[in-house]
Amino acid sequence: MRTLVAQSWKRSAAAGIDADHAEAPLRLEHRDLLAYRASHPLSAVFPLLHDVLGRAAEASDCVMAVGDDHGQLLWVCGRPDVLRRAEGINFVEGTSWGEELIGTNAPGTALRLDAPVQISSREHFNVAYKPWSCAAAPIHHPETGRILGVVDVTGGDAVDLPQTLALVRSVARLAESELGRLSLQRRLASQERVGPTRRATRTTRAPRTTRPVLVLRGLGRPDCEVVLAGRTVRLSPRHGDVMAVLADAPEGVTAERLATEVHEEEVRPSTTRAQVTRLRALLGPGVLESRPYRLVPEVRADWLEVAGSLRAGRLAEAVRSYRGPLLPESTSPGVARRRDALERDLVAALLASQDVELLTAATRSGWAADDLALWERQAALLDPGSPLRLAALSQVRRLRIEYGLEPAPGRPPLTRSRLGRM
Template identity: 40%
Template sequence: MPADSTRSNPWIAVRPGEDTGTLARRVSSAYERFVARSADNPDEGGVPVRSVVLESWQRSLRGGVDPDRGAEGSALGAADLEEYRAAHPISSIRPVVRSLLVDGAEDSGLLVAISDQRGRLLWVEGDRSARDRADRMSFIEGTDWSEAAVGTNAPGTALQLDHCVQIFGAEHFSRNVHDWSCAAAPVHDPVSGQLLGTVDITGGPRVATPEALQLVRATVAAAEAELRLRGLDAGPDPDRGAARLEVLSEERPRLRHGGRVVRLSRRHGEILLLLAEHPEGLAAEHLSFLLDDRELDTVTVRAEMSRLRKIFGSANIASRPYRLLVPLVTDIDEVRGDLDRGDVRAALDRYRGPVLAGSDAPGVVRIREELWASVRAGVLGEADADALRRWTESPHGRDDVESWSAYLAHLDPASPRYRRIAAHLSVLDRRLAT
């Protein structure tokens, strides 16, 4: 990468010739000012850090991440973690990553991590003393290092943005990671394009240089080439590619998997959605409560799971607890991704209907209400007249007085549309007041 391009590249943390000591002090000062000032206004600008870092800090703050808490230990036991990562498709790139990054790194002070598509660290290898230090901040196998869990960090932010990124020192949102720097890049299935996870290097300031990011990107390119070769060697595989669950519709939920589209029963759609939302797994009793708070019989749950395995594949769902052993994306994930990127119009395009319309399962109702609130907040925060029009004209915002009022504020008071919307809002106010 030419030196002049690195100076304007927002994904690179340390520019060529930049003094890391001076940069560390500047970033640390900016971080403390942001945390001190932004509790009341998370979108406050004027912070002298890279835009990709500032936007991640803002997402972390809005998401309720505590900068003083840090990561928590793994929710998976050793046996469960071993089973999960052995079945995960990213496991096949580990030999390539070890060959290019891990071998010979015993005394380098560096760690190499592979995560899944949700930010869970599957493998953490490298320098022993660095691993001992990293243990104290729970940078360990099985731990969730998504941006939603611990705030700004290279693996989590790379997944959030689906782009390679470096995070230097105090650019991390969690204070107990400020002594570290990291560089990560996302890994995709070269055939389906499915996001599989990340490869990350963690260590001292040199990890934040352009050369380190180039090394990670080259490793990911080699790993994806290996995945493509494996696919060619294996021949056509009807089960290859991302499994996708569609629940944003008035129609029955649909599962796209193995080249097939299957219309699911509402109950099977509920179960798959709840498992996708709980990658750590659900005990039968917990799943039954999320499906029916009137204490649905666990025997009935087990019977439904048996039927679902025949549709989705017995090797794709584990027991004790019930959990998915293969990646499953949902159209809810895609709406959330659009909102996280600030693309409200794309989110409205995808938000075609309520989550599993007609379902009264408590766990599904919570997801439905949270997604509605998230889309609504995105629309109101965007302050875009077209987005407000689309929202208020949809079933989701038809009775939303605040959104109608916001839409009215964007219209010309002399226009016929303004008068029509004002009259509608008046009727709506009277109807809701009765």
């Protein structure tokens, strides 16, 4: 018996756990569970965990679980038939799998040791868990190092491979990196909200010719957000369409051109004029001129900054700044054309890149999670021994099946021979 397992068994016995009858207790009822996990820090990275690890686990007849720092399972994902089998050992959302409660198991022991742990079927302290194997790794706060929770894969013989633990460990590190990125993004946004007030103080001493700055945010958002002179305004969908067109036309546009850019159907110029009049009142004086329609302040739009980074060859900067498609819910012809062109240029630059880290950052984001070409490029660049390559190949297979490029296969277990063919 491995030393790690032997020591865990001693702790389990010392805790008085009944190896024949101990059962994971249900600590969170459904309503409490939903409220707790919605506010939990790992909720921000659960989509990433599910996309990178959950789908691979499902394809291998396993389940993926994410728990808090006490071992309480907040999410358990897998195929319905596998989930039903997992219910037989109470491996369900809301139960607690702390080592001190039910004995040696990967999630509980990983939290106890603050280290990645793999437990094969025979190594479980509890007799009921002997048919199962599991691999888990703790997830830490990127700044304080505090344990936030644990990610786990539980299944049959498919889990009893060294590659499984390596994959789980890598996914936990990905989650920590994403938490760090989100934390940095929040700090920068907070500084940006404070920044306009400070700039306003300085502009009182600046020459009268200094232009105000109009900040627009529309990437990955259902609406366009405007920041001007310390004031933030969220625009209606139609006003957001107007701003997206005007931001890209510093020379100005006529009412006729604006109408064709913003509306799917033909409308009277008077309709466009009325919309611009309401928008001008919303923004305040000195922001939007007429004949032609033109934005007076200096415009800094997040989608224009991404396009500028791409033109300058700063791909890493473009990937970091791209938070999703421009106003994804808009059906405006002008917005749709700009949205498609920007994403097409970004994907083309990524496909031409040799930087696997940028490809990984893109595919783990929501906007590129289902881009087959990017997943294929990532898999081609990853080292054959990298645990991330297994996840990338799993995504390639999933997408090729979803897009009808290959028939849906059966679901054989993830064996050593299959791994070798990858």
